[in-house]
Amino acid sequence: MPDFEQISFRPEQFSGVARLFPLPNLVLFPHVMQPLHVFEPRYRDLTREALDGDGLMALALLSPGWEKDYEGRPPIYPTACLAKIAKHSRLDDGRYNLLLVGVRRVRVERELAPLRTFRQAEARIVDDEFPVDAAPARPALQRRLIERFRKLLPQVPEAKEQLEQLLREEVPLGILTDIMAYTLDLDVAVKMQLLAECNVDRRAQMLVDLLSQATNDRSRFPGGWPPKFSVN
Numbered sequence: 304m305p306d307f308e309q310i311s312f313r314p315e316q317f318s319g320v321a322r323l324f325p326l327p328n329l330v331l332f333p334h335v336m337q338p339l340h341v342f343e344p345r346y347r348d349l350t351r352e353a354l355d356g357d358g359l360m361a362l363a364l365l366s367p368g369w370e371k372d373y374e375g376r377p378p379i380y381p382t383a384c385l386a387k388i389a390k391h392s393r394l395d396d397g398r399y400n401l402l403l404v405g406v407r408r409v410r411v412e413r414e415l416a417p418l419r420t421f422r423q424a425e426a427r428i429v430d431d432e433f434p435v436d437a438a439p440a441r442p443a444l445q446r447r448l449i450e451r452f453r454k455l456l457p458q459v460p461e462a463k464e465q466l467e468q469l470l471r472e473e474v475p476l477g478i479l480t481d482i483m484a485y486t487l488d489l490d491v492a493v494k495m496q497l498l499a500e501c502n503v504d505r506r507a508q509m510l511v512d513l514l515s516q517a518t519n520d521r522s523r524f525p526g527g528w529p530p531k532f533s534v535n
Contacts, residue, residue: 312387312406314428321361321385321409322349323422325377327369330494331362331384332481333405341399345420350391350399352419358388361409361426364495376414376422382499385409385428405481408498429501431477437504444507445476451514452483477503483510487517 324346331337341350353360361383369377390402409426433441449470469482484497484506493513500506 314407316357317359317385317407317409317428318357319425319427320415321383321411321424321426322353322359323363323379323383323411323414323424324349324360325363325365325369325379325422327365327373328491329362330364330485330491330498331386331403331405332485332494332498333384333407334478334481335405335485336389337362337386337403337405339401339403341401347397347399348419349421350388350401353388354391359385359406360388360403361385361411361424362403362405363411364491376417379411380495380499381411382429382495383409383411383426384498385426408501432502433477434502434504441476441504444504444511445479448476448479448483448507448511448514451511455487455514455517476507480506480510487513489513 329337341347349360363379363383365373366378366380371377384405385407386403386405388401389404392400394400408429410429411424411426414422414424453467453470466486469479474482480497480503484494487510489497497506497509500509
């Protein structure tokens with residue numbers, strides 16, 4: 304698992320204007336890492352600007368029907384994941400291989416007029432919510448979540464060992480739900496619902512329900528760890 308202490312981020316480092324990196328088939332979550340191969344010219348421009356500045360970009364999911372206007376500005380879901388470039392390498396032809404870490408949920412509030420080759424939007428950071436009245440039931444909810452997740456651990460020794468190590472640690476429920484939501488091989492629309500849910504207790508219960516349904520369907524869980532590269 305990555306050492307997130309080495310990848311520092313403070314909310315005040317975010318200017319409020321997000322460089323948008325819309326993708327059709329990837330939902331990134333805070334607290335996880337994602338390899339990304341960047342080859343489109345507009346996203347090379349985005350990457351260069353991020354590397355020269357705060358290192359941030361917002362990975363957004365394209366809404367259904369994006370195929371009709373992929374080269375333009377097709378609609379995106381309003382919740383995105385603000386990510387920071389943890390590592391990068393530039394290839395001879397100008398492409399990039401990136402390793403991103405999700406740092407916060409953001410709510411896209413207004414897309415800006417096109418001043419760059421890539422899209423930008425005003426966005427605000429959205430923090431996890433922990434309702435006070437749900438606090439007494441939270442430990443039991445976390446135990447149920449871990450119990451059901453263990454039943455679906457992949458039968459790949461290295462992956463199972465890393466995930467078991469995570470479950471043994473005292474990971475806060477919000478972080479745990481994000482890592483699980485990212486790891487499970489769920490439909491992107493379901494992952495989008497989990498990303499958009501800021502109430503940690505509701506997010507955890509959604510996962511408990513999904514895991515209960517998938518207990519007898521091992522195909523819902525990916526076969527490897529870490530995840531493969533996503534290609535823009």
